[in-house]
Amino acid sequence: xxxxxxxxxxxxxxxxxxxxxxxxxxxxxxxxxxxxxxxxxxxxxxxxxxxxxxxxxxxxxxxxxxxxxxxxxxxxxxxxxxxxxxxxxxxxxxxxxxxxxxxxxxxxxxxxxxxxxxxxxxxxxxxxxxxxxxxxxxxxxxxxxxxxxxxxxxxxxxxxxxxxxxxxxxxxxxxxxxxxxxxxxxxxxxxxxxxxxxxxxxxxxxxxxxxxxxxxxxxxxxxxxxxxxxxxxxxxxxxxxxxxxxxxxxxxxxxxxxxxxxxxxxxxxxxxxxxxxxxxxxxxxxxxxxxxxxxxxxxxxxxxxxxxxxxxxxxxxxxxxxxxxxxxxx
Amino acid sequence: xxxxxxxxxxxxxxxxxxxxxxxxxxxxxxxxxxxxxxxxxxxxxxxxxxxxxxxxxxxxxxxxxxxxxxxxxxxxxxxxxxxxxxxxxxxxxxxxxxxxxxxxxxxxxxxxxxxxxxxxxxxxxxxxxxxxxxxxxxxxxxxxxxxxxxxxxxxxxxxxxxxxxxxxxxxxxxxxxxxxxxxxxxxxxxxxxxxxxxxxxxxxxxxxxxxxxxxxxxxxxxxxxxxxxxxxxxxxxxxxxxxxxxxxxxxxxxxxxxxxxxxxxxxxxxxxxxxxxxxxxxxxxxxxxxxxxxxxxxxxxxxxxxxxxxxxxxxxxxxxxxxxxxxxxx
Numbered sequence: 001x002x003x004x005x006x007x008x009x010x011x012x013x014x015x016x017x018x019x020x021x022x023x024x025x026x027x028x029x030x031x032x033x034x035x036x037x038x039x040x041x042x043x044x045x046x047x048x049x050x051x052x053x054x055x056x057x058x059x060x061x062x063x064x065x066x067x068x069x070x071x072x073x074x075x076x077x078x079x080x081x082x083x084x085x086x087x088x089x090x091x092x093x094x095x096x097x098x099x100x101x102x103x104x105x106x107x108x109x110x111x112x113x114x115x116x117x118x119x120x121x122x123x124x125x126x127x128x129x130x131x132x133x134x135x136x137x138x139x140x141x142x143x144x145x146x147x148x149x150x151x152x153x154x155x156x157x158x159x160x161x162x163x164x165x166x167x168x169x170x171x172x173x174x175x176x177x178x179x180x181x182x183x184x185x186x187x188x189x190x191x192x193x194x195x196x197x198x199x200x201x202x203x204x205x206x207x208x209x210x211x212x213x214x215x216x217x218x219x220x221x222x223x224x225x226x227x228x229x230x231x232x233x234x235x236x237x238x239x240x241x242x243x244x245x246x247x248x249x250x251x252x253x254x255x256x257x258x259x260x261x262x263x264x265x266x267x268x269x270x271x272x273x274x275x276x277x278x279x280x281x282x283x284x285x286x287x288x289x290x291x292x293x294x295x296x297x298x299x300x301x302x303x304x305x306x307x308x309x310x311x312x313x314x315x316x317x318x319x320x321x322x323x324x325x326x327x328x329x330x
Numbered sequence: 331x332x333x334x335x336x337x338x339x340x341x342x343x344x345x346x347x348x349x350x351x352x353x354x355x356x357x358x359x360x361x362x363x364x365x366x367x368x369x370x371x372x373x374x375x376x377x378x379x380x381x382x383x384x385x386x387x388x389x390x391x392x393x394x395x396x397x398x399x400x401x402x403x404x405x406x407x408x409x410x411x412x413x414x415x416x417x418x419x420x421x422x423x424x425x426x427x428x429x430x431x432x433x434x435x436x437x438x439x440x441x442x443x444x445x446x447x448x449x450x451x452x453x454x455x456x457x458x459x460x461x462x463x464x465x466x467x468x469x470x471x472x473x474x475x476x477x478x479x480x481x482x483x484x485x486x487x488x489x490x491x492x493x494x495x496x497x498x499x500x501x502x503x504x505x506x507x508x509x510x511x512x513x514x515x516x517x518x519x520x521x522x523x524x525x526x527x528x529x530x531x532x533x534x535x536x537x538x539x540x541x542x543x544x545x546x547x548x549x550x551x552x553x554x555x556x557x558x559x560x561x562x563x564x565x566x567x568x569x570x571x572x573x574x575x576x577x578x579x580x581x582x583x584x585x586x587x588x589x590x591x592x593x594x595x596x597x598x599x600x601x602x603x604x605x606x607x608x609x610x611x612x613x614x615x616x617x618x619x620x621x622x623x624x625x626x627x628x629x630x631x632x633x634x635x636x637x638x639x640x641x642x643x644x645x646x647x648x649x650x651x652x653x654x655x656x657x658x659x660x
Binding site: 267 | 386387571572574583591599
């Protein structure tokens with residue numbers, strides 16, 4: 001069978017361009033013993049991919065130029081050479097930006113579509129959901145009555161952070177770009193407040209939205225947004241540092257309120273959820289319970305067709321998506 | 331008896347001036363039941379005092395203008411109204427910048443001059459020593475073979491941090507101002523290397539001194555020194571944030587290598603040792619053992635006479651002292 005694939009064509013210089021990707025076609029490979037061939041239904045687009053596109057020293061190897069872009073997928077098993085998986089099973093894995101992928105069966109996880117639709121396993125019941133859970137619960141350790149601030153609040157991770165904060169009895173304050181997102185965050189997701197970082201009254205709005213200051217920050221953005229949060233911290237505040245999308249294209253994301261780290265005896269912890277596999281079962285169990293009980297709601301932005309993945313990815317980096325950005329591949 | 335005192339005359343505008351202090355004389359007060367009157371032998375000068383002189387929101391109340399400057403002291407009991415202390419006993423406490431002080435006996439701690447001379451209880455066997463121990467051992471958690479970097483390495487805290495790091499089997503790298511301090515840090519204190527932040531080759535020197543990069547930072551300074559360390563961190567590095575003297579007069583101490591916090595999954599923890607009283611006994615016991623065995627050496631810079639305290643304090647903020655800065659009051 002023919003397999004469309006999106007390769008990294010060149011490393012971006014600053015902002016990612018569509019020309020940094022290349023769409024090619026090849027033949028699918030046959031699975032070997034212990035492997036399966038799977039048809040990708042949904043591809044996940046995530047901010048971490050931007051980091052991989054650079055050649056900089058980082059926690060993961062850079063995405064090699066000329067190879068299929070890495071990415072999480074939900075796929076349907078087409079052919080199985082492993083007793084644990086059957087044709088028709090739906091599985092999550094790192095299938096990449098392509099229509100078919102061959103993988104070791106043990107690198108895949110079967111999903112239960114009676115709990116949630118397939119694409120949810122790339123969002124609230126996948127890596128973004130567990131990222132939210134880990135950063136908030138294990139680093140932020142919110143106590144009832146505290147104030148939790150999360151940036152990129154309308155995104156796949158941020159939306160879950162705020163709702164988990166509400167469940168924990170906290171005041172949940174989001175930061176997002178533009179009135180439409182802010183309205184969604186408050187009205188649909190139930191945050192107590194959401195501040196538009198693009199507004200000229202951002203600093204004042206931030207102050208008003210955090211009358212008891214801030215105890216926990218879940219940071220996805222960095223730069224001015226992070227700095228503004230640092231200026232409003234309470235003593236013994238915690239910062240779960242999850243992402244710095246404001247600096248993904250080389251922008252200056254300097255922090256100026258460094259004194260707050262000392263004066264307020266803050267804890268800052270950078271983390272990557274894939275290094276904490278031991279908490280995934282608990283996190284996913286709790287998240288599935290919240291989703292089933294409608295305590296956690298989620299939104300998706302769906303791009304149609306693999307060939308539109310680059311454009312959707314660039315849009316996501318610009319913050320054009322609401323909730324989880326996926327690509328419907330088949 | 332007459333009691334010379336140094337008051338805060340005015341809040342500093344930028345750099346501290348001698349005119350921000352005022353020397354006055356008053357009468358000593360009589361101790362009440364449960365109190366003692368003590369003659370100050372040594373006054374401790376510490377960077378935290380600079381923070382108190384400002385009116386900014388911080389962890390401690392600002393030093394009130396027109397009142398005696400706060401400060402740690404070693405003093406000799408002159409008159410006791412408490413059964414636990416006798417005339418002639420030597421005690422540490424927060425006597426302030428004055429010749430005599432009256433204090434509740436339970437706020438004082440008797441010292442053992444058979445272990446170390448009185449002034450050591452203001453340094454290696456006092457708050458600075460416990461600060462070094464807490465930040466390094468409880469936050470930095472150094473493992474043998476790791477690299478520990480400490481700024482203000484020739485100071486009261488930094489000198490102990492590096493020596494504790496050596497005892498823990500680490501590579502100890504100091505950052506200090508000028509060749510004389512650096513030579514002292516390496517030759518007298520046994521650090522593996524010391525980098526002069528005033529040198530034009532600072533960045534190169536830093537790189538050469540940390541061939542295996544950095545696992546633990548004990549930060550006393552902030553600004554460029556801190557930023558340079560962040561640029562050299564290993565994954566899962568720890569930063570004990572103890573002070574930011576580079577910003578004490580309002581200087582810009584922005585951090586630019588924020589990405590390192592995320593990419594290297596760093597832990598940063600601001601702390602104040604007085605909030606961790608539970609570890610003081612263990613810390614002091616271990617420090618006393620190291621001092622007795624000459625595994626930890628210390629240096630003092632002694633100013634003579636209370637009236638010279640302001641000048642010595644300003645000099646300390648400029649980094650003119652080697653080791654612990656004290657004032658010999660009597």
